[in-house]
Amino acid sequence: MNLPSILLALLLFAHSPFLASEEARPLAEDPVLEERVKAISYELRCLVCQNQTIADSNAGLAIDLRNQVRDMLKRGMSDTDIREFMVARYGDFVLYNPPVKNTTVLLWLGPLLMLVIAGVVAIRVIRSRSKSSASQDLADADINRARVMLAESDEKRS
Amino acid sequence: MKVSKFLIPLVVFLGVSVFLFKGLSLNPREVPSPLIDKPAPAFSLPLLHENGSTLSTNDMRGQVWLLNVFASWCGPCLEEHPIIVDFSERGVIPVLGLNYKDNPVNAKRWLERHGDSYSSVVVDLDGRSGLDYGVYGVPESFLIDGDGIIRYKKIGPLSQADIEADILPLVDKYKR
Numbered sequence: 001m002n003l004p005s006i007l008l009a010l011l012l013f014a015h016s017p018f019l020a021s022e023e024a025r026p027l028a029e030d031p032v033l034e035e036r037v038k039a040i041s042y043e044l045r046c047l048v049c050q051n052q053t054i055a056d057s058n059a060g061l062a063i064d065l066r067n068q069v070r071d072m073l074k075r076g077m078s079d080t081d082i083r084e085f086m087v088a089r090y091g092d093f094v095l096y097n098p099p100v101k102n103t104t105v106l107l108w109l110g111p112l113l114m115l116v117i118a119g120v121v122a123i124r125v126i127r128s129r130s131k132s133s134a135s136q137d138l139a140d141a142d143i144n145r146a147r148v149m150l151a152e153s154d155e156k157r158s
Numbered sequence: 159m160k161v162s163k164f165l166i167p168l169v170v171f172l173g174v175s176v177f178l179f180k181g182l183s184l185n186p187r188e189v190p191s192p193l194i195d196k197p198a199p200a201f202s203l204p205l206l207h208e209n210g211s212t213l214s215t216n217d218m219r220g221q222v223w224l225l226n227v228f229a230s231w232c233g234p235c236l237e238e239h240p241i242i243v244d245f246s247e248r249g250v251i252p253v254l255g256l257n258y259k260d261n262p263v264n265a266k267r268w269l270e271r272h273g274d275s276y277s278s279v280v281v282d283l284d285g286r287s288g289l290d291y292g293v294y295g296v297p298e299s300f301l302i303d304g305d306g307i308i309r310y311k312k313i314g315p316l317s318q319a320d321i322e323a324d325i326l327p328l329v330d331k332y333k334r
Binding site: 047048060061064065068087088089090091092 | 191192193259285289290291292294295
């Protein structure tokens with residue numbers, strides 16, 4: 001075997017799948033931990049791309065925050081600790097599930113308030129309609145007039 | 159009674175208009191910072207220009223100072239930089255640069271090219287200190303008083319108007 005063919009063999013080996021498998025990411029180090037990181041990440045807003053959670057986003061900040069969550073879990077901190085840590089830095093806005101507070105009462109009770117208003121309006125409208133059955137006479141008169149008119153037009157046509 | 163019935167849609171429309179006008183004029187990027195009037199997170203970070211030495215928040219005690227988070231990779235920082243250079247050259251308060259998640263070589267080159275009038279520049283290589291300050295959109299600026307309390311925060315480029323209208327009055331207020 002001459003030198004070029006040895007080099008060729010080495011080159012071919014270098015592209016074999018045996019070496020390619022080295023690139024596997026060290027993500028599944030601890031699947032249980034990763035699950036928890038994921039669960040918490042889904043509750044936290046990525047502030048760079050505001051309509052994504054940090055679990056969904058690959059922005060630099062989201063990656064940093066995921067790593068921070070992972071570190072804190074490794075240090076044995078609870079989910080509440082982590083949430084408090086994030087709120088202390090980024091405010092309530094970082095939580096996808098906003099806490100009930102004086103400033104968020106309208107947010108939580110708003111839909112209920114709307115429902116009550118809609119209900120009251122609906123009841124009033126329905127009541128006023130059933131009360132105005134007096135106008136039924138007028139409607140009857142209108143129908144009779146319409147009949148007469150139709151009959152007249154039929155006569156003309158024939 | 160008849161008139162008021164026709165007024166209802168108008169009133170509802172005006173109500174919705176007011177809310178939309180207010181809501182759409184807000185900038186969703188400007189999240190109210192929970193850090194205002196709270197102690198500035200402590201850091202002890204290496205200086206960009208002096209190898210081996212560090213600077214900590216304790217070193218800044220007793221004076222009002224501005225922390226400006228910047229990076230060479232950040233476009234809006236370039237837009238803001240002349241204002242920062244101008245303000246720090248006025249020497250009203252020390253302006254500390256925090257080089258956020260940047261390559262120090264690039265940072266030095268960037269400062270050479272665009273001017274460096276920071277009183278010091280510290281290096282936050284992994285973004286840990288930035289995270290403590292709740293940084294999410296570079297540039298960001300923090301005004302910190304002599305007791306180490308954050309008095310003002312701006313996300314995004316500082317404008318001359320911000321300096322005149324917000325920063326200078328606060329400097330006067332907290333300077334001793």
